[in-house]
Amino acid sequence: MNVITDNLIKKAGHNHLTGEWAEKQGYFDVAVSRYYYALFQKSLFILHLKPGYVEPGGDNSHNDMIEDLYQEVYPRLNDEEVTWLAQFPKLKKRRRNADYKLKMLTKNDFNLCFKYEYKQIAELLDRIIGGRAQ
């Protein structure tokens, strides 16, 4: 492990905290965006544990990263965790909508279309990371 990859965990922690703050303020679109990036950075951290991992580039880089994550971690997941993880692309889409679409998320939408999925995926990523993500 090196400082650079450890920084991903720090950034993920900062994004999670910012997401919590935004959620408490009722800024649900901001919360979605920050929470998503917390997951994204934790995922990159896990992938960088693999020697020589090269981050995907291009227009579909987030989807490609999620696919890399699936491939890397699914053998270590319980069956129910595979179901949880398979929601990741949906959260990516939510993040894009939260950032760029005109409609604003309400608390109900946030709770029903993002929050629970986020917690499930964060929980399994934290387990894989082994307590580093604080």
Add this chain to the structure above:
Amino acid sequence: MTNQITEDIVKQFIIKLNSQWNDLDIEYSYDDQEDIWDICHFNYDLQYNNIEFQKSAGKLIRTLFFDQGIFNLSFGYKHLPEFSTTELISIKPSSITIGDSISIEWLGGLQNEPKSLSDAGGRQVRNISGYTAYSRLLKSYDYELGTSDNIGTTTINGGFEVLVA
């Protein structure tokens, strides 16, 4: 690009899941731009509160997709976004009025959609097909989209969830 072999596997996944939960409505689509198969259903309780469902779905995802090297997949509960009837326009047959709560079942049962502004009382209407396009149970209807802080939750047939004003 869509792939017939993968689509067949998607169908197989749905059939196997439906063999255990036969009233579960599952839909799928392929997003050409994102190169991803999006499989979704509308049962919140199964997705989040039923560990047997989570285990079964996960086992199928593992064996049918991941073990076969297929990773461009999304699976989960699809939340139908909220809408308001605050600006609802009276339509034929009219059994609801402005401000009423309406259900997915009601939407699904609606036969006569307004074809013109005059049918809709001469008022400007916008279509919520973006809302309804996700489900084959739904059609396109003419309502005024809006938002409201006064939102409630209705569960239909133990599965479909819609937020109404």
